[in-house]
Amino acid sequence: MTSSILYTTDYRLLVVLLFGGIILFYFLGLSVLLRKVRRSPAFEPSGMGPFEGAMLGLISLLLAFTFSTAASYYNSRREELINETNAIGTAVFRADLYPDSIRRQFRQDFKKYVNARIRYYQAGTDPGEIAQSIDEANAISQRLWDRAAAISKLDGSPTKSMQMIPAIGDIIDAVSSREEARVARIPGSILWLLFTLCMAGSFIVGYASKSKKADWVVLLSYSLVTVMTIYLIMDLDRPRYGIINTKTTHRNMYNLLESLEDVKTIPGK
Secondary structure, X not given: OHHHHHHHOOHHHHHHHHHHHHHHHHHHHHHHHHHHXXXXXXXXXXXXXXXXXXXXXXXXXXXXXXXXXXXXXXXXXXXXXXXXXXXXXXXXXXXXXXXXXXXXXXXXXXHHHHHHHHHHHHOOOOHHHHXXXXXXXXXXXXXHHHHHHHHHOOOOOHHHXXXXXXXXXXXXXXXXXXXXXXXXXXXXXXXXXXXXXXXXXXXXXHHOOOOOOOOHHHHHHHHHHHHHHHHHHHHHOOOOOXXXXXXXXXXXXXXXXXXXXXXXXXXXX
């Protein structure tokens, strides 16, 4: 339940709330320090030394680890999209090995298949639209497979089938690979831990203040750097609607569709 909140709530709102939480916990830490000073006038704050450094070091380590994981997932999604586009393009070229009548049927189905995969991307995070586009793509790929399998049983077609059947197999495999890459995300427990540590670190920074008053340079530097890093992490983890997205890479799928607009026979035949 708590993990789903992270992916159903606008991550920009979450980042703003985190920024406010960091500011709040800093002043909570500072208020605890001032209360302790009032109760014990002889107490002189001297910082928390190793503990403060260890906490901030842990936060930095977790930020670096999470950022690296988010970037890895993002690159994986891009690679799967490129691999699928290449697999479809290869199969389209291999359709030219067949006579015009069969080639035309293959190209018409490939055109429908590419449209289904474009709808899969355009579905964004709508689970119903995503499932529908996957079912449509699976139905078309099954038709492609059945046609290639039937042709392979005919005399005089072994070479063509040896080329086309593996290509269609790659297309089918790309659907599940790309879906797995889409759902691969930073575990919610890690993000919640990251949020908790950031606010705990802010509390410690406030409590360890030697000046007994808010140091806005330290506070804003810590807050902005931390929040900006987490913003990029969450943006990388949502490539379909974040600032860092895969729209440019997905343009290859539109280019492939444009190449399939002409389903006529090969010129000169």
